Amino acid sequence: MTISVVVPCFNEEESIPLFFEEMERVRTSMGEEFEYIFINDGSSDKTLDVLQELNLLNPCAHFLSFSRNFGKEAALYAGLQHATGDYVTVMDVDLQDPPELLIEMKQKLDQQPNLDCVGTRRVTREGEPPIRSFFARMFYKLINHISQVEMVDGARDFRLMRRPMVDAVMELSEYNRFSKGIFAWVGFETEYLEYKNVERVAGETSWNFWSLFKYSIEGIVNFSDAPLNIAFIGGLLSWLLAFVMMVLIVIRTLVFGDPTSGWPSLMTVILFLGGFQLLTIGILGKYIGKIFLETKNRPVYVIKEKSK
Known part of the structure; x- marks a missing residue:
């Protein structure tokens, strides 16, 4: 053997x-x-x-x-x-x-x-920075909740x-x-x-916190579509919230007239919805990028030299 x-x-x-x-x-x-x-x-x-x-x-x-x-x-x-x-x-x-x-x-x-x-x-995880150990444990807890395969912690x-x-x-x-x-x-x-x-x-080691963080994102995207579901549910809830607020504003205007709208509340709503849209677009972009790389059908590696 x-x-x-x-x-x-x-x-x-x-x-x-x-x-x-x-x-x-x-x-x-x-x-x-x-x-x-x-x-x-x-x-x-x-x-x-x-x-x-x-x-x-x-x-x-x-x-x-x-x-x-x-x-x-x-x-x-x-x-x-x-x-x-x-x-x-x-x-x-x-x-x-x-x-x-x-x-x-x-x-x-x-x-x-x-x-x-x-x-x-x-x-x-003795010898590792505490922040790295903490995020490593959080990664395994997260991936095992949203993925169909179980990955053993450590x-x-x-x-x-x-x-x-x-x-x-x-x-x-x-x-x-x-x-x-x-x-x-x-x-x-x-x-x-x-x-x-x-x-x-x-x-x-060539692995720092940022490289490990990117590696964990790769794992989540490769083995779970949960981020897409989160983006969809979040978008739906935001739309429902915006619709309810629109109805309330119309009722308030009919009952109490048209008071001057507050600039802070307006900007808060705009920034919230705009930020969430950018987040969901980023999630979609990550998955589309993976599809793009797969459709190129490039080799995973290129060998320049090898032993006989």
């Missing part, structure tokens, strides 16, 4: 040797054959040089190098496409995904033939999957990808291992 290890990399020249060393210890302990697939996602440092040298010294360490930065989702998709193992795992190269968990994950799959995937979830992309599940994930070839949702959507039997948060071993 071969285990394919898919590893997206973006400016990770310091982390790659440390990651490979740890993974080789785990491979020796497991007695399994590993196939490494590193994806250089348009790095600006010496990540590609490190991967080329690693490939020369270890033929099992393959690499794909993108022509530019396409994002982690594209890197995951490329790695899964090129993985040939009976089992496939997705891991971060910064060792925040503890490699030793692979041993227990493989044991669970061997002991439970009906189990298709063993994932991981963090039970603590779940990582780090998981060990059997080949049938990987093939099912590859059937979802959309351009706009959100892997956490895709892994849940395919619906295979999954069990989660819990672990405490681990700090990265080297380098700096």
Whole structure:
């Protein structure tokens, strides 16, 4: 049995040797054959040089190098496409995904033939800014209320999957990808291992609050039409409120005459309705933009160089 290890990399020249060393210890302990697939996602440092040298010294360490930065989702998709193992795992190269968990994950799959995937979830967020942890928890609560698929709070992309599940994930070839949702959507039997948060071993993360916020918006738009329903209901309620106010103004005018209208109240109504209209137009635009990108049928990524 071969285990394919898919590893997206973006400016990770310091982390790659440390990651490979740890993974080789785990491979020796497991007695399994590993196939490494590193994806250089348009790095600006010496990540590609490190991967080329690693490939020369270890033929099992393959690499794909993108022509530019396409994002982690594209890197995951490329790695899964090129993985040939009976089992496939997705891991971060910064060792925040503890490699030793692979041993227990493989044991669970061997002991439970009906189990298709063993994932991981963090039970603590120590070391993260409190504001990021708060919004992460709020995201999972929100997405599980408005989406048809359940996403486990704290779940990582780090998981060990059997080949049938990987093939099912590859059937979802959309351009706009959100892997956490895709892994849940395919619906295979999954069990989660819990672990405490681990700090990265080297380098700096490329994920800041703004990039994580945009990523969460992608997840909501890709796996829920609730924002469209909210826009429709809000628009309907605003129209009804405006109609009621119009009737009241007409009645007041007929009964009490035509008093001078107050400028503040007029501006409040205009700004409220105008702001809500802009919000709903923005929501519609987000979905239309997704449709626009899908209809272009562009490739998810472009490979400039890869190992033999």
